Amino acid sequence: MTRPGDPARRARLLHEGNRRPGPVLHWMSRDQRVDDNWALLHAADLARQRRTTLHVAFALDPAFPGATRRAWDFLVRGLEEVEATLRRQGIPFHLLTGDPPAELIRFCRKYKIGEVVTDFSPLRHKRRWMAGLAEATGLPVVEADAHNIVPCWLASPKQEFAARTLRLKLNRSLSDWLEEFPPLDPPSAPSHLPPPTDWEGVRQAVAGARPVPPVDWLDPGPAAARAHLQRFVAGPLRTYALTRNDPTRDGTSNLSPWLHFGHLSAQRAALAAGPAAAPDEARLAFLEELVVRRELSDNFCLYNPSYDTPEGYPAWAKKTLALHAHDPREHLYDLDTFAAARTHDDLWNAAQRQMIRTGKMHGYLRMYWAKKILEWTPTVAEAHRIALTLNDTWELDGRDPNGYVGVAWSLGGVHDRPWANRPIFGTIRCMTANGCRSKFRVPDFLARWPA
Ligand SMILES: Cc1cc2nc3c(=O)[nH]c(=O)nc-3n(C[C@H](O)[C@H](O)[C@H](O)COP(=O)(O)OP(=O)(O)OC[C@H]3O[C@@H](n4cnc5c(N)ncnc54)[C@H](O)[C@@H]3O)c2cc1C
Known part of the structure; x- marks a missing residue:
């Protein structure tokens, strides 16, 4: 039985494995903080119950597909703070660099880990990594939802x-x-903490990422x-x-x-x-x-295993888009033209520039921006790919379930309903520049994001 305030009620056993006497590992992944973290709280509780120590590890993959310098900068600076906070509480932090499951498997063997607790993510790469770790180590792997208020x-x-x-x-x-949240009550500290992470070395390890510059209007x-x-x-x-x-x-x-x-x-x-x-x-x-x-x-x-492709759209949306697949398109652009903000539409270009320069396009414009990509590409599959590529290259909040759903809502009617029938869109809700003009002062927005 679990009670309110008990982190265990936000956790589930993913892989039974064989419980061993060693330390508990909190594999920190999606939720990179010490305070207000149900997964870390649960790992600390388990370590105390088992009268063992707690280790926290983050597995950083410098070869993560499509990763950018902008995203690494935000992530690495955030982790530096996490390490410092954990060390003050006597909890060892380990930054593992390389292929995540391989590094974690090595780590579990080296430290004779007895059980693993990780934070919940619905995305397939994390679920694949968890399965790989569980299979290779035979350890119990628990996930706790530290991201949602009600466990997903x-x-x-x-x-x-x-x-x-x-x-x-x-x-x-x-x-x-x-x-x-209850306060974090650290279990007994190990006899010594590992040496602090060489953060300069980490920065060099990710220096080859795509050259999207970091932003300075907010601190990670x-x-x-x-x-x-x-x-x-x-x-x-x-x-x-x-x-x-x-x-x-x-x-x-x-x-x-x-x-x-x-x-x-x-x-x-x-x-x-x-x-x-x-x-x-x-x-x-x-x-x-x-x-x-x-x-x-x-x-x-x-x-929905097809959360990032048109396969994931509802049946009514697939049908209406198929009926309009051959509708003539007045403008057609490729990825490079979109990326360079060189369409015929000043508002679209300004929104793209806001994203490139700040790492955050305004939420209202994200809908207009994505829907126009559908209008100006030959197929819905191409539009979906381009929208996600642009989003995940420049948005600081990219590669997120919100982004996958934002694109699927805009292009494929996910969580929406049919609207009036239109060329190209069929009954997918469409947005127009005139609609934007009625909502806000478009010339002011253009002046803020000049070419
Ligand atoms: C095409 C498209 C792409 C998007 N890509 C992303 C993305 O990559 N990452 C991302 O986090 N969000 C994405 N969104 C959702 C939304 O636009 C952003 O979450 C929001 O603009 C973030 O700004 P904010 O924090 O100031 O939002 P606020 O309006 O202050 O909202 C507070 C929080 O609520 C959540 N939220 C807000 N709007 C939405 C929404 N429509 N769906 C789900 N959660 C929402 C976010 O976590 C946000 O931080 C996308 C939406 C669309 C239409």
């Missing part, structure tokens, strides 16, 4: 149809799960994330409901890069927004995005 597999046992169906389920149980790491959250709930949250869809205003939280790297827990953000001095309308609109939409993305990726 408990929120729903199946792929949800739309936001409204998941919202109903979440609303029924959210008050049970939206609880304060849990401390910067918490400070930014405090500023947001004390200020812009008040007008969130009114300004969030206006790309010329700084009306959204900008929390997504920290949420993506797990520098900030969404549960912490929800706990901070709950009692904030903001109108109900603003708090509810923010929680709808932060909780329902975000957790819906994890739900889709967990239960």
Whole structure:
């Protein structure tokens, strides 16, 4: 039996394996923070119960396909802070560099690990790595959901149809799960900590990544994330409901890069927004995005193996897109033209430049931007590939379930419904430049992101 506040209720055994007497390993992956981390809390509890020590390891793959200098910079600087925080609490941190399952298998053997606890991710590379580790070591592997407020597999046992169906389920149980985190109570420290990580060496190991420059308008790491959250709930949250869809205003939280790297827990953000001095309308609109939409993305990726291709679209969307597959396209562009922001559409180009320069395109424009790619490419498969490639090259929050679902919603009607029939789109919801003009001052946005 587990109680509120017990991290065990957010964990499930993925691979039974053979429990051995050695230390517990917390394999930190998606949630790169020490505070407010249910997976780390669960690993620490297990280590205490078993009267053994706790190790934390992060497996960094310098050859991760498509990785950029921008993303590595954010990740590596965040991990430096994680290591420093853990060392202050006497918990050893190990940065493993290379093929993740191979490095973790080696590590488990070297340190005679008895059990592994990792954080939950619905994405296939992490699930493959977990299976590889479990098979090769024969150890019990537990995953704990440190990313969602309601553990993804408990929120729903199946792929949800739309936001409204998941919202109903979440609303029924959210008050049970939206609880304060217990403090981390470190188990007994090992006799000595490993030497600190050679972070310069790590930077060199990832120096060959794609040359997308880091950004400097936000600092990575849990401390910067918490400070930014405090500023947001004390200020812009008040007008969130009114300004969030206006790309010329700084009306959204900008929390997504920290949420993506797990520098900030969404549960912490929800706990901070709950009692904030903001109108109900603003708090509810923010929680709808932060909780329902975000957790819906994890739900889709967990239960739909084709989460990043048109195979994952609903049947009605596949059908309507197939009926319009041969509709004439007035403009056709290839990946390089899109990437260089050289389409005929000033608004699209400006949105692309905002993403290239800041690593974060405004959320309202992401929908317009993706839908136009469908309109200006020969096939939906090509449009899907281009949209994800651009998104995951430049967005700091890229390679995230929210991105896979954002693209699948825009191009393939995922979580949406049929709308009026149009060329190319069929009954997929379409967005136009005129629609944008009615929502915000397009010339102001163009002036902010000149060529
Ligand atoms: C084509 C397309 C691509 C996208 N790519 C990504 C991506 O790669 N990574 C990513 O995190 N989000 C992505 N989104 C979702 C959304 O646009 C961003 O999460 C949001 O713009 C982040 O800005 P913010 O933190 O200021 O958002 P806020 O409006 O302040 O929202 C708070 C948090 O709620 C969550 N959220 C907001 N909108 C959505 C949404 N539509 N779906 C799911 N969660 C949401 C995010 O975690 C966000 O940080 C994409 C959307 C589209 C249409």
